[in-house]
Amino acid sequence: MSAIGTNMGAIGDILKNQLDVPGGVANHANQMADAAALIAPAFKKQLAEGATDAKVEIWSDWTGFEKAIEDYESAARALAAAAASGDAGATGKAMRGLGKSCGGCHKPYRKPKEDSYKNQ
Ligand code: HEC
Numbered sequence: 001m002s003a004i005g006t007n008m009g010a011i012g013d014i015l016k017n018q019l020d021v022p023g024g025v026a027n028h029a030n031q032m033a034d035a036a037a038l039i040a041p042a043f044k045k046q047l048a049e050g051a052t053d054a055k056v057e058i059w060s061d062w063t064g065f066e067k068a069i070e071d072y073e074s075a076a077r078a079l080a081a082a083a084a085s086g087d088a089g090a091t092g093k094a095m096r097g098l099g100k101s102c103g104g105c106h107k108p109y110r111k112p113k114e115d116s117y118k119n120q
Contacts, residue, residue: 025083025091029076029098036073040066053111053118061108068105075101 046052047059058065079094111117 026080029080029083032098033073033076033080036069036076039069039072051117053116055109055111058109065105065109068101068109071104072098072101 043052043054043058043065047054047056075094075098079091079098082090082094085091
């Protein structure tokens with residue numbers, strides 16, 4: 001749990017900080033895309049241990065969950081490409097696309113805050 005939690009938190013920070021470090025955007029975005037490969041194994045481990053805010057729907061809809069990982073990965077790659085091109089407008093658009101892909105997975109597969117295992 002903590003591994004992916006930290007990873008996700010770092011991604012959030014990167015997204016925010018990218019605004020200040022345009023040169024590093026492509027690099028960070030590619031690292032985020034590479035991190036996509038870690039999501040499925042990390043959640044498998046987390047769900048087995050029970051200490052997670054991931055919903056059990058991940059199991060019953062594994063195909064949908066993998067699709068959400070793919071969407072996130074391609075959004076991160078798109079951001080890397082846009083940043084590398086130096087086109088600020090395209091980069092901003094790609095950032096929003098990546099932000100949307102987070103929600104694309106959180107909405108169906110993450111428990112709302114009030115139901116968090118951390119509150120128990
Ligand atoms: C493929 C699914 C998926 C994608 C894509 C995804 N997340 Fe998550 N994320 C989850 C799930 C499930 C949880 C709840 C798991 C937990 O906290 O135990 C979570 C939890 C989090 C948390 C809380 C961590 C904690 O310790 O409570 C943050 C912050 C987060 N995600 C940020 C992001 C950001 C930013 C992105 C996009 C750049 C993103 N996530 C993309 C599935 C995803």
